Amino acid sequence: MIFIKKVGNQSYILSKPVNITSTASIVGPKEKEGPLHQFFDQCLEDEFWGEKSWESAESKIVKETVNMVISKSGIPSREIDFCLAGDLLNQCIASSFGLRETNIPFIGLFGACSTFVESMIVGSTLIDGDFANNVVCCASSHFCSAEKQFRFPLELGNQRPPSSQWTVTGAGSVILSKDGNGPFISAFTPGKIVDMGIKDANNMGAAMAGAAEDTLITHFKDTGRNPSYYDAIFTGDLGHIGKDILVDLASSKGYNIKSNYNDCGVLMFDKQKQDTHSGGSGCGCIASVFSGYVYKMLQEKKYKKVLMIATGALMNSTSTQQGESIPGIAHAVSIEL
Template sequence: MYLGEASIEYQDGVYIQGYASIVGEKEGQGPLRSLFHDVENDPLFGGDNWEDAESRLQLRIANTTIREAGLELKDIRYVFAGDLLGQLIATSFGLKDLNIPLFGLYGACSTMGESLSLGSICVSAGHADHVLCMTSSHFASAEKSFRFPLGYGTQRKLSATWTVTGGGGVILGNSGGIARITGITTGKIVDYGCTDKENMGACMAPAAADTIAVHLSDFGRCPEDYDKIITGDLGSIGKTILLDLLDERGCRIEKQHMDCGMEIFDSEKQDTHAGASGCGCSASVLCSLILKNICSGIWKRVLFVPTGALFSPVSSNEGRSIPGIAHAVVIESLEQKG
């Protein structure tokens, strides 16, 4: 059933039947280390180059997620997946041997929100028993693609975030899961004209603010209806902007707000400046800390809002701005909020 301006509420709920996260060495040394399903210390994941590394990471995430859900490859009807690289090569080369019908998605770092949204629409329509929603990022493939080759040893601005090597996968289905998706709010592109690719938090915060405000209005809810409102990878600067922008709209979410980009690393000790980013940031935090807390009933209802910065090396070199997009997903524990 659709709701308000940009939302869908699922009457019967769509169930999360399993999830898994795999991350790299640096992420495995951070505060969430014990919550990931797997930490790989080889940055190449046994591959030949950074893109191959990320493809191998994707395949491992897919297989681990399916196993965690107690399913087999043949049980999965569709994969909804994407990544940050041009033409989604991490996904295409990573998932081709799965032999499962694929919908390739691009929402920059909001991809986990986009894949859960489209996956849940498909399940809610009764068109699949089990679908796999997943995404990844890799620090080195992203730096190579969007900024400078690592070998240059470029100095990073303090507003920069560190692209997560990692990712997560979720199996959605129409019954018997461990948590529920009860609604989604789909983001519009929001462009405040920011052009600094080393300050992506500022580029994405307006989109996150828009999606959260639209969500609360569409569902007729207030921030207090959520135990947590969790953005993807705004980092410390983006978080401040988000809270300011929502404050201007008369919406205060300080108490509920958490940002995946500020959870995965200890920024000070791990020298990650404003925090973490990448599709894999929100995906791996979702598939560790967030879903564990929801499944154990610590959090009853969470608004998960991955955020994406829509730019390419070409658009950036052409001096274009970096618009943002954010897709929100309502995730609830099976024991419903009273």
């Protein structure tokens, strides 16, 4: 069997690029104080947003982000064929509870913090394969619900090590459509699971950098592109430490990405002022930075070709306690005007 869309080992070039019709992002109060605040559609004043628990606050963020992206696109919701969403909470409750009233066929996804690009990849294949005309993709995370599930109670007086990262409170959502004027998803490279043997759950950037490097270099090799093909390359949430490691790893394999590469977790917060240690993390990090910042840059034609690589750490609190290492994953999607 010949795969006509497949190039190289694991990359795919779409026969007809998939259009990104609209985006929406909602973030929390700490992100509001960050350097990207003017790019987000809405910034919340508090983490509860009028809800009783952080879990339902996160669901509300998902719900409102999806509603916002649908109303911005002008597409009636009955013409949206799929809703692809995921988050970090157990059994993806933030997405499924947030979207239970949307009346759109729902496919829940989990790829840890790589969920956003994962959903864009699945959405593109659905559209490219003529299964759908419009697909809405969404990913979210919430600092408080993530801390509660993965780390310690918020009021516990502990110190965060310098390598720890700050889970972004927020969600980003995009609508992918068959037709439109761009920006377009032109190619993607789904990643393999890469385990670098890192066991420190407070150093996610280092655990995921190996997967990011694998996907990045595979993407270049498969497509025959090189780093200068893109105006900008963004990873999801490697943070300051992971970003440095990825630059080193890529240069050791002969790819220099120093000049046009950045990390959404690094961009999200001001390291000096906001005391977020190694930077932002979580599904909502790349989701909101793409939906807010990167998409606007594309619209203003400041970037013409962008590679988004969402990175995820495929662990939970049980696996950490059992002394397992942290496998990483990274999915790349190439977006062009």
